[in-house]
Amino acid sequence: MTLTAQEWLKKIHELPLDRPVRIMNVCGGHERSITMAGIRSALPECVELIAGPGCPVCVCPEEDVYQAIQLALRTDMILVTFGDMLRVPVNVPKKEVRSLEQAKAAGADVRPIASPREAVRIAQQNAKRQVVFFAAGFETTTAPVAAMLLEGVPDNLSILLSARRTWPAVAMLLDSDAPGFDGLVAPGHVSTVMGPEEWNFVFEKHDIPTAVAGFQPVSLLAAMYSVLRQLLEGKRFLDNCYPELVRPGGNRAAQAQLAEALNDTDANWRGIGVIPSSGFSLQKRFAKNDARLQFPDFDTENRKRAGQMPPGCExxxxxxxxxxxxxxxxxxxxxxxxxxxxxxxxxxxxxxxxxxxxxxxx
Ligand code: SF4
Incomplete structure (x- = not known):
């Protein structure tokens, strides 16, 4: 039986909740649906929804954005990236270029793209110029980058990879003294690729109820209901409230591509620090397409010391x-x-x- 959002809400309100409960989501798409649909204010007062680490652009290290800006400012260079990255600011004195958008305004050839294929096409059309693809994203966006590498990319295209895995950030929170949440709504898109089993550790190791959700309010409310009911009944398991797309094991072909083209690596999260095995790097055989190796004249350590976030930013x-x-x-x-x-x-x-x-x- 498929329930409507109103019916799920009614079921949630009928639960005998007698203490505050905090449920975290770790997906920007989830947060957008929750906020735009007004789900926060529709829930019982004791249920608080928290937005967690669900935005890859937000956690992209400041030094990577800075490097992308410096590369873009080279006269021989075309810098391509997903549109969200263009306005991300770095910490520089006011007179200096502080975003890719400002670099573009200053004459740099910065082009927003929607897919890795566009990066390949631009490189092919500009064979005499260097093209850098600044690629930030979670597993879902990174799998097509891996596929692109395996299909073969032009010599003049290199990747400045700033890709992150989602679950290690949640693991880091749960291993901390104050995780700050009682239940987790796990990301549907990431689970589609990596398999819902990636989130088993949340209930197995940390005794925290978890449910995978899609982007529709119906799926999100079903996941919240599942998490709340698990809490009330003392049960713990991983519920799949997005069965239309999330299948056991995930997308094995995409996982194989990720494993074949990229390595797991410790990675810096902006403002948070290094999280073990939370990032991806290009495998050695793709060295000629690795912007970090092709354009090494960049002082990353000094950049790190410049500070991760602008003053006052939280x-x-x-x-x-x-x-x-x-x-x-x-x-x-x-x-x-x-x-x-x-x-x-x-x-x-x-x-x-x-x-x-x-x-x-x-
Ligand atoms: Fe949000 Fe404050 Fe950061 Fe602005 S500075 S993005 S309001 S946390």
Whole structure:
């Protein structure tokens, strides 16, 4: 029997909840659906929904964005990237170029793309120029990058890879002294590729109920109901509330491509720090297409010391679910979509941007 969103809400309200419960999501698409559909305010008062690390652009290390800007400013270069990246700011004095958008305005050849195939096409059409594909994303966006590498890419195309795996960030939170949530709505898209089993550790190791959800309010509410019911009944398991697309084992072909083209690596998350095995790097055989090896004249260590977040920006706390977007002191003041200070106000998947778009003004 398929229930409507209203019916799921009714079932949630009928649960005998007698204490505050915090449920985290780790997907920008989930956060957007939750916020735009007004799910927060429709739930019982004791249920709090928290946006966790669900935005790859927001956690892309400052030094990577800076490197992309410096590469874009080279006269022989075309820099291509997904559109969200263009406005992400870095910490530089006001007179310097602080985003790819500003680099473009200063004359750099920066082009937004929607897929890795576009990067290949641009490289083929500009065989005499160097093209760098600045690729930030989670597993779902990274699998096509791996496929692109395996299919073969032009010599003049290199990848500045800033890809991240989702579950290690949740594992890091759960291993900390204060995880800050009682239940998890696991990301549907990532589970489609990597398999829902990746999230078993949440209930097996940490005794936290978990349910995979899709992007529709119906699926999200079903997952929330499952998590709340598990809590009430003392049961723990991984519920799949997105069975239309999430299948046991995930997409084995995409997983094989990821394993064949990329290595797991420790990776820096902007404002958070290094999380073990949370990133991807190109395998050695793709060295000629690895921008980090092809353009090594870049002082990453100095950049790290320059600071991860602009002064006053609390994106790291927002990404970790420690505060809500509107609890950042400069939300809606110095920081708005027109004048973004931190990455969470730039990306369509950033919690601050989503809350602002939904009309939250204070
Ligand atoms: Fe960062 Fe702006 Fe959000 Fe504050 S309001 S956390 S500065 S994006």
């Amino acid at each position: 994106c790291a706390s927002v990404v970790l679910g420690r505060i809500n977007p509107n609890q950042c002191k400069i939300y809606g003041h110095a920081c708005t979509p027109k004048t973004p200070v931190g990455p969470c106000m730039v990306s369509d998947e950033g919690a601050c941007r989503i809350w602002w778009a939904a009309g939250v003004r204070e």
